[in-house]
Amino acid sequence: TDLINPEDFTELVFKQFLSHLCPRPEVNDIFELLDVMLKPYLTRQQMSTFINKTQRDARLNYFLFKPLQPEQIQNLIVKYEPAKINSHKGHISPEGLMWYLSGPENNLLFPDRLTVYQDMTQPLPHYFINSSHNTYLTAGQFSGISSPEMYRQVLLAGCRCLELDCWKGRPPDEEPIITHGFTMTTEILFKDVIEAIAESAFKTSQYPVILSFENHVDSPQELMGKILIKNKKNRVTNQNSQVGQRRKSIVQDQTESIQTGENVEEQCEVEEESENVDQEEEEEQELKKNESDEGTAGQEVRAYEEMSSLVNYIQPVKFESFEAAKEKNKSYIISSFTETKALDLLVKFPIDFVEYNKRQMSRIYPKGTRVDSSNYMPHVFWNTGCQMVALNFQTADLPMQLNNSFFEFNGRSGYILKHELLRRLEKTFDPFTADRIDVVVSNTVSILIISGQFLSDRNSRFYVEVELFGLHHDPKRKYRTKLNTEQNSINPQWKDEETFVFEKILVPELTSIRIAIYDDSGRFIGHKILPVTALQTGYRHIGLRNETNQQLTMPSLFVHIEVKDYVPDTWADLTKALADPIEFVCTLNKQSAQVTSAEDDQSVPEEKTQMLESGDGAMDTSEPCSK
Structure with missing residues (x-):
């Protein structure tokens, strides 16, 4: 019969079944390495040595992470040894050791890293932020299907930066839609996207959601609800706004102008600038030059001033130079780069790019020629401190796998605190260095x-x-x-x-x-x-x-x-001496005794030679052979 009474299929029966189905001879090899194969078990003392030496991480501080005590070892033996007669004696068999190695005490990763363990009170530029590109697409960039469900899925996966391309809908209602402009991708309703975001924004993480918003509608203010917008427009205005909502989403636009921003703790003013004809012509030429990398982004129109008045927290600006960014020195400023532009800056000015990301934020997005929604390797830009490395979440390639794994930690909050090399202004870091790095233990x-x-x-x-x-x-x-x-x-x-x-x-x-x-x-x-x-x-x-x-x-x-x-x-001997001074001194004494013994052995034939040359003891030449 295929039916098994659950009462008969106990945990012990399951373990026995699994042991017969999948034998583990490699566990016996561990016993051989511990030199205990003469007895088919480990004693409590041998188990203690195995746990506190073989399984213990050398990087752990001895005083903060104490080795397990005998009573703790005994509790583990009782927990995992299937034969009670062994556990009462403080013995554990190969089968018991196998179950111990499969238990939660032997997690592959430090368990605390899966919770929110990092300082979450640093300025926003000090974090890597889980970011997506063209979030609404389910497939390719030019003929793919758009779906509100993608916003739910990426938010539930821990993503914190989403992208919305908002356009005026078809007449007569002209209800705003989300689509990839100037392509054959399908359209979805803007309100459906906002509902999906509101439903799933804080299911996985309670930390801020950033919306990268491209606005192409006349009056979307009444549709935005509790969403705060950061986008760009042709002219810069000085805006001061306050937010009364408890939960907020920050929206970022990718158009190519400047708009006001507001810091988390204090409002900031931005100087007015006027766009002259020369600047427009220069931008038009640059747009044509980079069209293949930027895709349709360069063709999209600028945001309307009514939408821009809602901007808070983040101010997007067009990147000019590292020197200009250093002069502004505003932490709420962000610039967007295609992967090719960012890689070019990284290769030519690696240290400058790192310093730039210490003071303000950068967003990297895939080049326009990735019509199949493939991704670039994100760690290249993480190594430079780029905060928002946006990927196509619909493509499960190696770069996306790296991204998923990277943001799985720190409680899946979507925020990972950058290394101090990428945060502290007094430290200089070159991502292409091959030398020892200050404040870092390799x-x-x-x-x-x-x-x-x-x-x-x-x-x-x-x-x-x-x-x-x-x-x-x-x-x-x-x-x-x-x-x-x-x-x-x-x-x-x-x-x-x-x-x-x-x-x-x-x-x-x-x-x-x-x-x-x-x-x-x-x-x-x-x-x-x-x-x-x-x-x-x-x-x-x-x-x-x-x-x-x-x-x-x-x-x-x-x-x-x-x-x-x-x-x-060259430092190996010194390290051993510092780690265990007593053992190191004993080893030196043994080596010294061996050298002394070897010197004594060499002195005997020398004395015999001198005696033969002087004629003394000539009759005793056979004496060494008889000894």
Whole structure:
């Protein structure tokens, strides 16, 4: 029969069934490494050594994170050892150790990183903000379908910066619509989008929603409700406005002029400027030059003054130069760049771009030639401190996977505090540096792929790729295992596989490691992207995700990870001495004794030679051979 009485299928029965279905011989290998195979169990003391040394992260402070005490070790043995006779004696079997390694005490990542653990009171330019491009599109940029549902989905995924292109609808009602102008994308009602945003804006995160708003309607004020707008228009006006709503959305426009802004704590005034003919001609020429990169953005009309009067918090300006931005020095200012323009600035002026992002905000968006809604690699611009790196959320490619993983932390708030190198004005940072960086401790990460569990519904051979995404001069970026020897999707093993070492990761806070698994035909099975600073040392299970960052039910990898501070070879002895002075002195004493013994052994034949040359002891030449 296919039916099982739930009362009969207890947790113990399930574990026994799983152990027979998916044997774990690699756990026995751990026993061999601990030199305890003569006895089929670990004692309480051996278990303590395993937890407090093998599984303990070397970066943890000893006084803040105390090693587990014997009573805590005993509680873990009782919890995971299936044989009560073993647990009462303080022993744990290979099966019990396997269940312990699968338990919550052995999370792959530090659990606190999944909550809001960062300082959320810094100025807005000090954060990376989860941002989307042309949020309403479900497919391509020129003939895709638009849908209000996309706003719900990206908000529920933790996105905090959305884009709206608002146009006057068709007669007779001319109700405002959202669409990608001058393309064949479909139209959706503006009110449906606003309802979707209002419904989902604060489900995943309570932190501010920023709307990147392109306004092409006459009088949308009555439609905006509680949304605060930041957009640009032809002339700059001095506006002061106050907001009475408890929850607010900030709206950003991408047109190419200047509008007033308001800081979070104080209102700001912006000087008036008039647009002259020369400026208009210059902008027109630049528009034609960059048309291929900007797509339809350059063809869209400027915002109406009535909409512009609602602007708060953020003031968009056209980028002129790093020098001009430094003179203005306004934290509420933002400029938008296509990825090609931003990359050009990054290559030519890397330090200036970093300094620029310390004082104000930048938004990067895909070039217009990405008609298939593909994405650029976001970490290139995160390394420069760009706050809003906008991606096409409808495309589950590698850049989008990196983005999903990056913003999964800090409580999925959609805001990640930038490293102090990208915030502190007194620090200078070059993202292309290969040298040691002040106030940063570089890391070394070692990863050994051991086995897999329930990887596929069909037998196959598999290989694993381990790739690093960080600064330009970080160590070797990609490793790959061999195919496992047998066709086995239940518990494939990688025997005699080398450990993958990333020796000198310059800024761990800006680095992630992607572990992906494929079958022998190259078919993607699953992956996981791991921030270096959140990784825990030891034997760990990696639950795999699909392309859209959804957790897979069964597939996992079993690995050994070691994360430690990077120490150059010339300083290795000093580091060992500081870490354990007693052991270091004992080692020196042993080495000194060995040298002394070797010198004594060499002095014996020298004395014999002198005696022979002088004629003394000539009859004793055979004495050493008899000893």
